[in-house]
Amino acid sequence: DxxxxxxxxxxxxxxxxKVFLECVxxxxxxxxxxxxxxxxxxxxxxxxSYDVKMKExxxxxxxxxxxxxxxxxxxxxxxxxxxxxxxxxxxxxxxSGKGTDTxxxxxxxxxxxx
Amino acid sequence: xxxVGLHLPTLSVQEGDNSIINCAYSNSASDYFIWYxxxxxxxxxxxxxxxxxxxxxxxxxxxxxLNKTVKHLSLQIAATQPGDSAVYFCAENPTSNTGKLIxxxxxxxxxxP
Numbered sequence: 001d002x003x004x005x006x007x008x009x010x011x012x013x014x015x016x017x018k019v020f021l022e023c024v025x026x027x028x029x030x031x032x033x034x035x036x037x038x039x040x041x042x043x044x045x046x047x048x049s050y051d052v053k054m055k056e057x058x059x060x061x062x063x064x065x066x067x068x069x070x071x072x073x074x075x076x077x078x079x080x081x082x083x084x085x086x087x088x089x090x091x092x093x094x095x096s097g098k099g100t101d102t103x104x105x106x107x108x109x110x111x112x113x114x
Numbered sequence: 115x116x117x118v119g120l121h122l123p124t125l126s127v128q129e130g131d132n133s134i135i136n137c138a139y140s141n142s143a144s145d146y147f148i149w150y151x152x153x154x155x156x157x158x159x160x161x162x163x164x165x166x167x168x169x170x171x172x173x174x175x176x177x178x179x180l181n182k183t184v185k186h187l188s189l190q191i192a193a194t195q196p197g198d199s200a201v202y203f204c205a206e207n208p209t210s211n212t213g214k215l216i217x218x219x220x221x222x223x224x225x226x227p
Contacts, residue, residue: 013176026115029153033214040219042203042217042218042219042220043158043203045214047137048213048214050213058214075152090158092157094213095216096213099215101207102148102160102163103148103160103205104160105150105157105158105159105216106157107155107156107157108155108156108157
């Protein structure tokens with residue numbers, strides 16, 4: 001079974017703090033994704049990566065950056081957290097960039113910024 | 115713009131009945147569709163997928179129907195059980211070479227005992 005893990009289930013940070021969210025997958029997948037999920041807005045893509053050290057902006061990249069130094073690990077960075085970044089963050093991975101790839105999700109990190 | 119939408123935010127069914135969850139998509143070029151289930155406090159879980167060259171696919175207690183003429187996707191759950199209570203998302207792949215998906219906002223399925 002594909003396993004995608006996220007470093008924290010719940011996280012509370014203060015405004016202005018630098019926040020790291022870590023995601024690891026164990027299936028040698030090429031693609032990895034970061035989403036945020038908010039009530040009424042569904043899943044929105046922040047960033048994705050199709051290879052080590054490669055990244056592409058998604059639909060809402062502002063206020064975020066990412067890092068992919070190893071194939072299995074994809075990190076989401078909030079350089080200076082703000083209250084409007086309070087959300088559920090979901091990481092996903094898929095085998096390759098082909099159009100028939102299923103994305104597999106981690107359990108999510110619920111981030112609260114005070 | 116592209117959008118994937120579910121027709122109803124909440125669906126309430128009696129245990130043992132069949133459930134039908136609907137989804138409309140806007141990109142006629144989309145060639146791959148997925149249904150996910152998300153239980154409270156968990157990440158979305160893959161249920162079933164279908165490619166655009168098919169109009170029906172069956173899994174265990176679930177069936178996905180694709181009507182490309184009206185750009186409509188549905189998920190049918192047979193003999194709905196309390197464990198089926200969750201939010202269900204449809205997703206489409208609008209381009210063939212990026213693996214990016216567009217998600218609907220989700221329908222909450224409530225199963226009454």
